[in-house]
Amino acid sequence: MRRSCNYQSFYEFMIFRTNFVQKIVADNKGVTYPENLNAVVTGDQSVKTKASFNELVNSIVIGFLLVLIVLMFFMGVTNAFFVALSVPLSMFVAFVFLPGADLIVGTHVTLNFMVLFALLFGLGIIVDDAIVVIENTHRIFVDGKGTIPVNTAAKRAAGEVFVPVLAGTLTTLAPFFPLLFWPGIIGRFMVYLPTMLIFTLAASLLVAFIMNPVFAVDFMNHPEGVKEKKSAIFKKPVFWIVIGLGILLDVLGATFMGNLLIFFMILVVLNRYVIDDAIHSFQNRVLPAIMNRYETLIRWSLKGWRPVHLLLGTVGLLILAIAIFGISVSSGRVGIAFFPKGDPNQIYVY
Numbered sequence: 001m002r003r004s005c006n007y008q009s010f011y012e013f014m015i016f017r018t019n020f021v022q023k024i025v026a027d028n029k030g031v032t033y034p035e036n037l038n039a040v041v042t043g044d045q046s047v048k049t050k051a052s053f054n055e056l057v058n059s060i061v062i063g064f065l066l067v068l069i070v071l072m073f074f075m076g077v078t079n080a081f082f083v084a085l086s087v088p089l090s091m092f093v094a095f096v097f098l099p100g101a102d103l104i105v106g107t108h109v110t111l112n113f114m115v116l117f118a119l120l121f122g123l124g125i126i127v128d129d130a131i132v133v134i135e136n137t138h139r140i141f142v143d144g145k146g147t148i149p150v151n152t153a154a155k156r157a158a159g160e161v162f163v164p165v166l167a168g169t170l171t172t173l174a175p176f177f178p179l180l181f182w183p184g185i186i187g188r189f190m191v192y193l194p195t196m197l198i199f200t201l202a203a204s205l206l207v208a209f210i211m212n213p214v215f216a217v218d219f220m221n222h223p224e225g226v227k228e229k230k231s232a233i234f235k236k237p238v239f240w241i242v243i244g245l246g247i248l249l250d251v252l253g254a255t256f257m258g259n260l261l262i263f264f265m266i267l268v269v270l271n272r273y274v275i276d277d278a279i280h281s282f283q284n285r286v287l288p289a290i291m292n293r294y295e296t297l298i299r300w301s302l303k304g305w306r307p308v309h310l311l312l313g314t315v316g317l318l319i320l321a322i323a324i325f326g327i328s329v330s331s332g333r334v335g336i337a338f339f340p341k342g343d344p345n346q347i348y349v350y
Contacts, residue, residue, distance in 0.1 A: 061260075063123045064088070071127070073282045077271055079134050082215045086130035086207045091119060093203035094196070101195045109192070118196035126200060129169060129208035132161050137216045150220050154213040162209065169205050173198055230272045239265060 071080035176194035249258030
């Protein structure tokens with residue numbers, strides 16, 4: 001059993017201590033010392049800690065939105081939304097089983113910096129399983145041209161890709177397992193990273209093969225369906241209800257959820273007037289051009305003795321890269337450090 005790691009407790013106590021000191025200063029103003037006396041708290045490191053924590057949370061939210069936008073161009077809005085949902089769902093499922101991580105870490109796992117960084121680190125990996133399942137479901141459903149029901153397409157798609165997706169997830173997790181047994185103080189600090197990645201990626205596997213097919217069966221439609229007018233979105237009560245709810249949450253102080261709801265409604269409007277046309281142009285012009293160039297390159301590479309030449313060239317490039325790296329290290333041009341050095345946040349001068 002590992003000993004408890006006190007890094008998170010230290011920062012939590014530091015924030016609590018700073019708030020307590022500021023409360024004492026405010027309560028004693030005009031009582032213990034004059035009202036016009038300006039009391040300044042120095043050496044407050046909690047400001048940096050809070051800012052870093054908020055930046056990390058914002059990075060997770062922004063990363064999720066960027067993943068959603070990128071997926072839109074390759075999979076369409078509906079399928080991209082299904083895939084993007086796997087991010088919060090995988091995190092929530094991982095949190096459900098998070099008490100089991102206490103046995104691995106050796107202490108109570110909380111939302112500390114390393115846990116959030118692990119979630120941010122795995123943000124792009126989480127969607128891999130869902131992308132494969134949803135894309136295969138969409139392909140089978142559309143190619144069937146109405147002859148294959150969506151529930152049949154979902155079952156067939158999940159069955160076709162289960163083994164390769166499972167193998168891919170396990171190979172992604174495999175390098176992180178040795179980090180669970182990293183000894184010393186660094187090991188107690190870094191154990192949160194592999195633990196959360198293992199739990200989150202395992203949860204993404206469950207989401208991809210259980211929840212995503214359910215979403216596909218309920219909401220996936222043929223792309224050739226009749227499209228409504230772009231302005232029809234403004235006539236739907238749901239649109240204005242969500243906008244009003246977002247404004248209400250902002251007024252009540254829940255700015256994060258309020259702004260998030262308003263942002264999604266803005267995204268819906270942009271999708272109607274801008275993004276949908278851009279996606280259509282990308283999928284019908286840019287993406288086919290890229291695929292044609294790739295096909296041309298593959299055809300060129302497979303002619304005659306070119307595969308052998310490319311293989312030998314790849315091996316030679318690997319040897320050359322290793323040699324250059326070794327020379328750079330031995331000459332001192334490239335240094336090796338266990339952890340990068342950084343300037344301190346503050347200095348004390350007496």
